[in-house]
Amino acid sequence: MGADSLSTTPSASPFTDPPNYGFPHHRLHRTLRNPDKQPVVLVACGSFSPVTYLHLRMFEMAVDYIRQNTDFEIVGGYLSPVSDQYRKPGLLSAYHRVRMCNLAAEQTSSWLMVDPWEAFQSYQRTAVVLDHFDYEINTRLGGILTPSGERRHARIMLLAGSDLIATMSEPGVWSEPDLDHILGRYGVLIIERAGSDMDQATDNLSRWRHNIHLVHQLIQNDVSSTKVRLFLRRGLSVRYLLPAPVVDYIEQHGLYVDDGPTASAASGAIIAEKEKEREKEASSGSGKERAEKFTPP
Template identity: 55%
Template structure:
């Protein structure tokens, strides 16, 4: 086995920037046996530099005011008018955002392309309000920042900070109403090739665990569920080991609006969870390849989740 030159570790984990997409130097591996103390020092220096870089980046991505509805990656002109224009919204804690959260959008995109009824115009992350009070919930500014860092490599995903900026907790149906207001009232919908406009269909993107929570007594107002599923609709990403179809059949409101519920099967099962990522950070275990590098550097730079207390039931 040819060991890696310890000097190249200083650039291995640099946060993503648009300029870093191009390689500026060739990748070489030298047959040099590294000195362990030198490698440790180099690794420590590398992490320190990455932390400083992440802190510098944070000043921009953590800014949430003044509020502006994000449209930088939104498709504004529909290219296939015979299809229904669609925007997906994922509501959640995202503490932290993981590769599974990003994959949910990509799996939904694959389903949309295969199905042929919709044209995807964009996707949004909407981090929950701090008043949600969930264990392990980082501040809104940090969660918005991590979502922005994760979405920066996408050409169609965006992060909306409206929900956490509200004075109190915001119900999911109110978040969808907000997107309907911004997309269809403020922007007037999506433009067609002939210059006219039509309304955009807004749907909730959710994992199987969120959908199963619909059956938890007193957690969701029935009126809200009727509006979420009846007026908007929902894409459900199957969760490992969960039978979404069986739950849909057993839940009266879901079954009533089943024509607006689309179940997306995971062809490659992924059970990365934010809870486990937080636990790994607390235990000083690696989270690389569980979250985007830029998110990882942000967590380390700001020492997030170091002292979190997770109930055992949340991890198992």
Template identity: 70%
Template sequence: MASTLQANGHENAYIFPAHRIVHRMRDESKTPVVLVACGSFSPVTYLHLRMFEMARDYIKQQTQFEVVGGYLSPVNDQYKKPGLLSATHRVNMCTLATELTSNWLMVDPWEGFQPKYQPTAVVLDHFDHEVNEVLGGIETRSGERKRARIMLLAGSDLINTMSEPGVWSPTDLDRILGRYGTFIIERAGSDVDQAMESLAPWRDNIFLVRQTIQNDVSSTKVRLFLKRGMSVRYLLPNPVVDYIEANGLYLDDGPNAGAAGPTYVTTSASSQEQEASGSLSQMAS
């Protein structure tokens, strides 16, 4: 199903990115799962990407799920978070990071280019529709098709906000944690156990993934480094660092913080790496 997305004042045909979805399961006794991380990604860091790898390891070793896809969904500009670049820049950086450094992660620009901010529950509904209704779910070796479980991937700070009264709509919470569920990556300084007590009704749908190697890299720290003229190499994928430098991003809190930037990078199943590399070269010129 194609629709249109708005970027830089121009309409772009939208096609749900599915070029890395596993269309046939290896073990049909399991439940297919698609991991979705919603966030600012301003900029995307190695920790954002590492979260997917940690969750996939946990799923393989401790659950009856089988990962068939992973998505980054950059938040809409109307989120109005400090340091939030335009969706165009953030989608571009996420696309470069996934297409050039991963063989299974994808970026869905739908949320970022909607006319207004979309609640997380609505974003998960969007993925559920695209994967299970439009694509028809995931095929098993016997030819049967199974509905994929769409699940939110997030850091433990999210669970803390979910446990605070009045921060999240009760209806949205029940949809996110009741219908879909979440994998939570442990982060230093977050009291997950206390938060989990407040979310007891959905305990069976919340999976906590412990960090065995601590990583506290954050987009906030990266932006501070860049503003001070310090190097951020090896904190972010190199293509993202190159993109930031080529476009003069995060130098201050002024126009660069919300500049529209170049047309967003698109990818296809047959030539995603070449297109992403070509787009980066064009943007740098």
């Protein structure tokens, strides 16, 4: 069987789904426009508490980069909010975060979607989340068709800010098998964030350099969910930092008025994995399990 061909018979799901879950694919382009291109689906994993214009802008920057620098064709884009069990300080409930992401995707974009699979269950590692997308799109849906009807395997790629690559290059934060799975099998598009040194970070990940795509911001944007929450706690306006439907939702539900302690996304990831490490050691007495998840702020 060729690398781009697919079996048309779905196998039993290897994943446990939340109650009443259905994989969203209403905006997934099921047919390639250009049969010479490789179909790609972008997945951004994050807290999205709340989702900001920068989260959405990341997808548009990725589109421009892929059109100009690769032989890929984007057929879908997904926001995948983390579970409440991520345990990041001040993390709003998945119910509200998913609803805000849906408002942002449906009312401000013509192609983005929100997958709640990760949000409404136990904490899932990034590698497992990408496997889930691979299974749903390539096994259950049968991949992407060419105009002539040939089935192609859609490549799943992680989309994240450059602070992600910094944690990946830091020894002991991510497990080596997960790094190889994410960067070796799937690949990542890294969007430049203000104040980050992408070149230094990628030097430490040189074995996967061919699957790491660095996207520079031509217009700098340093809006973050952390800053937005700080504004809201101080009673300051966040309009034009977030999509208007998200601002309206926050105001209607009185969210983030008392957000509690804040932490960077990187420290939130480490906190979550430290908890998992303690639980594992308590139950099995086995060795250290390293942090495997990171989300853009």
